[in-house]
Amino acid sequence: MAEEHKIIFTGSVGAGKTTAIAAVAGKNMVRTEAVNTDTRVAKATTTVGFDYGEIGLPDGSVLRLYGTPGQRRFAFLWRILARGALGLVVLVDNSRPDPLGDLAMYLENFADLVKTGAVVVGVGRTETHPEPSLDAYYRFLESRQLMLPVFAVDVREQEHVLMMLDVLLNMLELAGDEEAHHG
Amino acid sequence: MLMMALADGTLRARWTLTDAQHAHVVILGVEALDRRESFAADGRIVVVLVGAADRVPPGTRTLTWPIRAETLLALLKETEGRTLSRSSVDHTRPLIQLAELLRPAPRETDSAQAWRVTGLARAPIYVAPHRRQFFCSESLRSVHRFDARKDIELTPLAPAELSSVSDSPKPLVMLQWSVGLLTGAYGLLPWLDASATLRLQRFPEFQVLHHEPVHRRLAAAFSRPVDGVDAAIELTKLDRRSVCSFLNGADLCGYLRTSAPGDGAASAPARTVSGSKRSLVQLLRRALGIEALHG
Numbered sequence: 001m002a003e004e005h006k007i008i009f010t011g012s013v014g015a016g017k018t019t020a021i022a023a024v025a026g027k028n029m030v031r032t033e034a035v036n037t038d039t040r041v042a043k044a045t046t047t048v049g050f051d052y053g054e055i056g057l058p059d060g061s062v063l064r065l066y067g068t069p070g071q072r073r074f075a076f077l078w079r080i081l082a083r084g085a086l087g088l089v090v091l092v093d094n095s096r097p098d099p100l101g102d103l104a105m106y107l108e109n110f111a112d113l114v115k116t117g118a119v120v121v122g123v124g125r126t127e128t129h130p131e132p133s134l135d136a137y138y139r140f141l142e143s144r145q146l147m148l149p150v151f152a153v154d155v156r157e158q159e160h161v162l163m164m165l166d167v168l169l170n171m172l173e174l175a176g177d178e179e180a181h182h183g
Numbered sequence: 184m185l186m187m188a189l190a191d192g193t194l195r196a197r198w199t200l201t202d203a204q205h206a207h208v209v210i211l212g213v214e215a216l217d218r219r220e221s222f223a224a225d226g227r228i229v230v231v232l233v234g235a236a237d238r239v240p241p242g243t244r245t246l247t248w249p250i251r252a253e254t255l256l257a258l259l260k261e262t263e264g265r266t267l268s269r270s271s272v273d274h275t276r277p278l279i280q281l282a283e284l285l286r287p288a289p290r291e292t293d294s295a296q297a298w299r300v301t302g303l304a305r306a307p308i309y310v311a312p313h314r315r316q317f318f319c320s321e322s323l324r325s326v327h328r329f330d331a332r333k334d335i336e337l338t339p340l341a342p343a344e345l346s347s348v349s350d351s352p353k354p355l356v357m358l359q360w361s362v363g364l365l366t367g368a369y370g371l372l373p374w375l376d377a378s379a380t381l382r383l384q385r386f387p388e389f390q391v392l393h394h395e396p397v398h399r400r401l402a403a404a405f406s407r408p409v410d411g412v413d414a415a416i417e418l419t420k421l422d423r424r425s426v427c428s429f430l431n432g433a434d435l436c437g438y439l440r441t442s443a444p445g446d447g448a449a450s451a452p453a454r455t456v457s458g459s460k461r462s463l464v465q466l467l468r469r470a471l472g473i474e475a476l477h478g
Binding site: 024055057059117138149151152169170171172174176177 | 385386388389400470
């Protein structure tokens with residue numbers, strides 16, 4: 001079996017995980033969407049398993065992009081997907097009632113990945129919902145002794161997704177070979 | 184136009200091939216030996232290129248052909264040490280003054296003073312630090328093409344004059360970042376210590392700031408403490424100018440946190456990156472189509 005490298009996209013329902021993966025994986029993507037029955041979320045379908053995009057590498061190995069289902073009840077699946085992952089992209093929907101609480105929940109559930117420092121936070125819908133501001137996100141992270149990149153993004157823009165992945169890869173590389181996180 | 188690059192990260196200046204009248208260092212062929220003194224009269228460093236069989240007067244400074252890269256670099260660094268500090272301070276004093284003006288001010292010293300900046304772009308730039316805004320009728324692209332040898336003029340403005348400016352306001356951070364990048368050609372800003380422990384307290388807003396992929400790399404590097412500029416160059420494999428530009432931009436935007444050299448609480452052990460890890464990341468960049476961004 002070909003060697004695999006994993007990058008995980010997580011975040012709340014409707015934050016754009018499926019869209020972000022599609023932006024870079026294109027046709028090489030499997031979606032597991034079903035009719036959304038959660039009336040609190042204004043979208044027709046939602047991911048019930050996980051999204052999966054695959055990109056072949058020149059050396060025969062494979063880069064796999066996994067999008068987790070957003071609902072907390074799938075936390076058991078998040079931990080399975082995170083095993084051996086290189087990095088994590090957390091997408092936060094700023095129009096939700098408690099975006100910082102959402103971020104806290106994902107950082108706690110992916111604590112092992114967060115320790116490596118290879119994590120990027122993308123905040124969506126900031127044009128219509130500017131609060132909490134990016135400054136508030138940084139203050140929140142600092143209160144947890146974390147320094148992670150936070151970007152206002154529109155994941156429908158491939159350029160935004162690639163920018164996050166570029167930063168993520170740089171974080172991964174420049175963390176050095178000893179991956180202990182210095183807060 | 185023919186162009187030559189000096190691929191060395193330890194040079195402080197951006198070296199350009201020019202005519203002898205404008206050069207800081209002149210390398211003469213031995214056949215032009217008699218012109219040596221006329222070039223040296225203006226304080227230039229003049230070196231004569233000689234072969235093993237050539238004879239020159241005693242005291243003539245020579246470079247032996249073929250030139251070794253290390254010898255040429257030593258000559259350029261000596262020239263930088265002798266002339267860059269004097270000439271760059273002269274040329275860049277207004278730029279540094281502008282940088283000082285754009286530094287994030289402590290809240291208690293906030294002033295409502297506004298400024299008109301001419302010479303940096305084709306159109307005047309109006310700066311209102313207390314409003315965190317600037318006004319300019321053209322794109323900041325022209326600022327990125329600014330020639331530091333040109334004059335910049337800073338003029339204080341009365342509040343009424345600022346209110347008559349019809350240009351749309353833009354976030355000051357865009358100008359702070361751009362001016363910071365410009366000053367990197369002359370090293371770190373005077374108030375930054377190259378040996379200090381440096382780290383970001385937040386990432387630059389790359390969605391709104393004109394930036395290059397090297398800036399993303401540097402942001403990632405400085406997301407953890409780095410002990411000085413040299414350590415950053417070693418870690419990122421980028422040149423000094425890029426590192427200084429980034430740090431100056433980050434400082435003016437208020438993103439940078441510095442600690443005194445040797446501060447045990449802030450310093451971090453040097454990070455090493457194995458070749459296999461660099462290779463893997465390069466492979467992933469290529470697969471994602473990001474590689475082109477990194478040249």
